[in-house]
Amino acid sequence: MAKYEPVLLKRISKDNSDHIDSYISDGGYLGLKKAIKDMSPAQVIDLVKASGLRGRGGAGFPTGLKWTFLPKDHPGPIYLCINADESEPCTFNNRVLMEKDPHQVLEGIILTSYAVGASKTFIYVRYEYGDAYRAMERAVKQAYDKGLLGKYIQGSSFCLEAVMHKGAAAYICGEETGLIESLEGKRAWPRIKPPFPAIEGAFRKPTIVNNIETVACVKQIIDLGADWFKSIGVPPDPANPRDAGSYGPKLYCISGHVNRPGLVELPMGISVRELISEYGGGVWKNRKAKGVIPGGNSMGFMTEAELDTKLDFNGPGKVGCLGLGTGAVTVFDDHTSIVDVLYNICRFFAHESCGQCTPCREGTAWMFKIIDRIRKGHGRIEDLNILEEVGNQIGTMPGTTICGLADGAGWPVKNAIRKYRSEFESYIKNGDKKVRTLNLQMSHH
Numbered sequence: 339m340a341k342y343e344p345v346l347l348k349r350i351s352k353d354n355s356d357h358i359d360s361y362i363s364d365g366g367y368l369g370l371k372k373a374i375k376d377m378s379p380a381q382v383i384d385l386v387k388a389s390g391l392r393g394r395g396g397a398g399f400p401t402g403l404k405w406t407f408l409p410k411d412h413p414g415p416i417y418l419c420i421n422a423d424e425s426e427p428c429t430f431n432n433r434v435l436m437e438k439d440p441h442q443v444l445e446g447i448i449l450t451s452y453a454v455g456a457s458k459t460f461i462y463v464r465y466e467y468g469d470a471y472r473a474m475e476r477a478v479k480q481a482y483d484k485g486l487l488g489k490y491i492q493g494s495s496f497c498l499e500a501v502m503h504k505g506a507a508a509y510i511c512g513e514e515t516g517l518i519e520s521l522e523g524k525r526a527w528p529r530i531k532p533p534f535p536a537i538e539g540a541f542r543k544p545t546i547v548n549n550i551e552t553v554a555c556v557k558q559i560i561d562l563g564a565d566w567f568k569s570i571g572v573p574p575d576p577a578n579p580r581d582a583g584s585y586g587p588k589l590y591c592i593s594g595h596v597n598r599p600g601l602v603e604l605p606m607g608i609s610v611r612e613l614i615s616e617y618g619g620g621v622w623k624n625r626k627a628k629g630v631i632p633g634g635n636s637m638g639f640m641t642e643a644e645l646d647t648k649l650d651f652n653g654p655g656k657v658g659c660l661g662l663g664t665g666a667v668t669v670f671d672d673h674t675s676i677v678d679v680l681y682n683i684c685r686f687f688a689h690e691s692c693g694q695c696t697p698c699r700e701g702t703a704w705m706f707k708i709i710d711r712i713r714k715g716h717g718r719i720e721d722l723n724i725l726e727e728v729g730n731q732i733g734t735m736p737g738t739t740i741c742g743l744a745d746g747a748g749w750p751v752k753n754a755i756r757k758y759r760s761e762f763e764s765y766i767k768n769g770d771k772k773v774r775t776l777n778l779q780m781s782h783h
Contacts, residue, residue: 342570344603345558346551346587350438356473358480361441367486369560370445373452374494382453386556389564390585395421395512395549396634396663398651400582401556405454407536408544417545418456419521419535420447420553422463422470423505423512426634427686429666431589432550434601436463436470440477444500446553448486449560451498454546458499462517465507475502509690513741514547515539516692527694528741551589558587571606572650584650584662592618594669595625607653611645614669625671629758633663635683636746638753642672658756660749676758677713677765680751684709687747698744701732705751717766722759725751 354360361367373382387402408416424432435443451459461478463471478500481487489497508526510516515529518540539545559567571585584606590613593599597619604617610630614620621627630640632649638659640647647653651662670679688706693699705728708721729748733739755762 342587342603342605344587345562346435346442346554346589347439347601347603349442350434355438356440356477358441358477358484361439362484365561366441367445369557370448370452370486371492373449373560374492374496379453379455382449382560385564386453386559389559389567390583391552391555391559391567392582392584392651393549394551394555394588394665396426396661398584398662401548401552404536404548405450405546407534408454408546409537412544414455415457415543416455417540417543418447418451418454418459419514419517419540419545419547420459420461420550421512421514421517421547422461422467422474422550423517424464424467424550424664425509425512425690426636426664426666428591428593428631428668429634429664430591431601431665433467433470435550435554435589436467437473440473441481442554442557443474443550444477444481446555446557447500448481448491448498449556450546450548450553452496453556456546457497458501460501460503460521460540462503462505462511462521464511465505467505471502471504478502508692509686510692510741510743513743516741517547518545525692527692530740555586572648572652575652578652581652584652588649588665590617590649591664591666592669593666594631595622595627595671595674596620596669597622607648607650609646609648610640610667613649613667614645618667618669621669621671623671625673627669628672628674628676629670629679631666631668631670631750632659633661634666634746635686636660636749637663638750639757641757658753660746660753675765676754676761677709680754681706681709681713683750684747687743691743691747695739695741695744697732697738698747701728701744702747704728705747709751712762712766715769719763719766721766722755722762726755 349355383402383405391401392398422432487500505511506520511520511526513528516526520526535545567586574581574583587603588606590602602617627642632654644657647657654662684706688702691698691702729752732748733745734742735745
């Protein structure tokens with residue numbers, strides 16, 4: 339593909355990239371000043387809608403459309419919650435943005451608040467992200483000192499209070515209503531929807547919840563325009579009337595068995611194979627990939643034969659994955675036991691289920707116990723069918739849980755058994771040693 343010049347990550351290697359003076363010297367906050375001076379909130383919303391920006395947190399819902407769900411002529415207050423509770427394993431794009439270029443994020447937050455009419459924004463940062471929290475906290479203070487937050491910003495009638503909030507160290511806090519419950523000081527049990535947060539969110543007021551990378555894209559759209567954003571990425575699939583396109587740049591995390599793990603910014607729609615070979619330095623130790631998780635644990639697996647799949651909002655779904663997710667690509671080589679991989683995933687979800695819904699609480703624990711037994715050499719072939727059956731019966735898709743955590747727990751289990759069933763059966767019959775030997779022999783051909 340033609341060389342792409344990063345925009346979201348353009349400043350991260352500069353000295354003092356996290357300081358407001360460095361940011362302003364690079365043209366920072368000019369877009370905010372332009373928007374407040376020359377654009378109405380409705381015009382900002384229209385621009386973001388025209389850009390085709392979709393949420394970068396995993397679901398991919400059109401951002402501008404989400405903003406329009408707020409009730410019209412509400413007396414207020416309206417809140418903006420920034421979801422920086424980045425807890426999906428192997429995902430670190432939000433962390434890098436917050437640590438290295440917090441003012442880009444903050445400008446996007448202020449612009450979003452202006453667009454939706456929010457008078458207060460809560461920046462909810464994952465508990466374990468100490469450096470990112472402190473960087474954002476400093477950025478907020480510097481913005482207040484420069485008159486970019488607080489009362490009558492840039493001499494306008496727009497006022498905005500920004501509140502930093504440290505997360506509750508639980509994966510479920512990344513679910514938007516779980517985040518709101520946690521913000522209110524309660525345990526992070528997701529709410530039944532409707533009402534959706536845009537109608538009744540934080541402190542029972544209309545609330546928009548957006549992701550860090552999403553608001554950073556909003557800042558770039560204000561600076562560079564909707565046409566620029568739409569010139570990058572993948573247009574809608576004519577064969578799929580529900581496809582809204584996959585426009586703009588995307589931050590892809592590369593980790594696992596690669597020579598060069600890290601974070602890269604590329605146009606939406608790069609293939610997994612190209613991402614690994616060109617930007618991840620290829621699979622380590624001259625081995626082959628057995629599989630790839632395309633966007634966090636809950637998305638499922640791609641086999642080596644499926645690596646030409648495009649990493650956009652539609653591509654992973656075409657090969658049986660749950661979706662693009664966070665864009666965190668995790669590679670495991672052909673010496674890896676798929677049983678070990680699934681064991682780690684099941685352990686994670688069993689630990690992180692909040693316990694509110696019985697099917698998720700019991701189902702995630704049950705799946706973990708079964709895969710743990712298989713891993714210890716006491717598995718039975720019929721266990722594979724039980725795992726699939728449990729995976730099919732938990733989550734919002736079968737309608738048995740309030741939030742999607744159980745869907746994310748069940749999907750990789752069903753997906754792994756469907757794609758690697760022969761390896762599971764070999765493991766159950768022969769034990770771990772034979773499986774690894776088989777993998778070594780396969781990799782030599």
